[in-house]
Amino acid sequence: MISSGHSRPAALRLARPRHELLLLALVAVTALTVMQPSGAQDISRLCAGRAIAHGHLHADSCLSAGSDFAAFGGHRYTDKAPALSFFAVPAVEIVQLPSALAWPKAPTVRLWGVRLWTGGIFLIACALLVGRVAEGLVAGSGGATLVVFATGTLAGSLAAVDFDEVPAATLGFAAFVLAWRGRPGLAGLVAGALVLVEYQAALVVVAVGAYAALAGARALGRYAAGLVPGLALLGLYDTIAFGSPLHLSYRYVGAQFAAQQASGFFGIHAPRGHAVEAVLVGSRGLLVDAPILALAAFGLLLLARRGHRAEAALCTVVTIGYLVLEFGYFDPFGGDAPGPRFFAPALPFLALGLAPVFTRFRPAAAALALLSVISSTAVLLTWFGAANTAGHYRWSVWRELLLLPVHGASSELAGWAPKSILGELGLGPLGAMAVVFAAALAALTLALRDVRARG
DSSP: OSSSSSOOOOOOOOOTTTHHHHHHHHHHHHSSSEEEEHHHHHHHHHHHHHHHHOOOOOHHHHHHSSSEEEEETTTTEEESSOOOHHHHHHHHHHHHHOOOGGOSSOOOOOHHHEEEEEEEEHHHHHHHHHHHHHHHSSSSOOOHHHHHHSSSSSHHHHHTTTTTHHHHHHHHHHHHHOOOOOOOHHHHHHHHHHHHHHHGGGGHHHHHHHHHTTTTTHHHHHHHHHHHHHHHHHHHHHHHHHHHOOOOGGGGGOHHHHOOOOOOOOHHHHHHHTHHHHOOOOOOOOHHHTTHHHHHHHHHHHHHTTTTEEEEEEHHHHHHHHHHHHHSSTTTTTSSSOOOOGGGGHHHHHHTTTHHHHSSSSSHHHHOOOOOHHHHHHHHHHHHHHHHHHHOOOSSSHHHHHHHHHHHSSHHHHHHHHEEEEEEEEOOHHHHHHHHHHHHHHHHHHHHHHHHOOO
């Protein structure tokens, strides 16, 4: 249940944090200037985007370059939810992205430009929304919450590549905010679009629906009506591609993952002990790379005590729901990824817990925020290189950070630095890394000054 009471949720007031535009610009420099090499996610989604631009859904030749595809009726389709492939079409056409068979191993400006459209703008939009909600809840906390969400968690790393978790986080959180603002119809419309982006996000759709129901049957009806266009479009896509509105692409996933995906509920089982350990405290664990998330969880309790019981309960349900998904999925990291990426859609919900802790526990929150921004920025800059050379970090990214002063430019951390658009300005790999770290730390410092001034 979302709330034990029967009163309607209190209205949400949005407020703009101080230095909002500057903070967002620094976030963009931090998270969106890296140029990671292409991966299976890019191939699956962007091959489909190229096919859609040419009037069909299958992309047989292009998808042969990767392993993530759905096979049906003699054709290959993306095995992902379809919305991002459709959304990518304008960017794919503008940059004239070639077939994945012709992509070089090194990252290109064309691919970077498409990723800005399919992931980067969603990170900025979600950070803006998280900051304004937090500022409305607790004056002075919005800037710090914005910065930590975008640069101190997995969100920044995932936005720089074609994963769907950041767009899903943005739409899911937007649906929640609209319901909180008393706009259930629009909330349903956004939630319907959410399912077109990520199938697992049905968890958020149900949770926000339960929250909307607190405002009465009419609000729930409007929310349900808003879901119809998105669900209808998904059904239409599945009918054209797979012969039935009830057949998702996961049903026809390629042979490499077919057995695992077919077991349990689309690959999800009961939570497993080794997965719990890996997801929370493993070398890429949530609490290792973003320790402030533990304090954010406690902050949801403080949020409930401040009179937002229903909202805190919803955020808790979403957080726990995605953790259970992570603990039970056959591959909790989803292949080569900076961390437990399936949890990322819950991050803006959990981040709301930072609003009260930044003003109530300023020294502890500031210290954990600093650690989280440092480690998450290091992950952003190195996870792809680490995955493809050392098989990920030997202990965690903290080991590599501690060795950096010892080995300097010859360290593995420096060697894993990706190409950067900043290189077009004449900066080398280490120079680009320095600018990214400087932008992240400048954003956090500026935001924390506002917490001290108002707290």
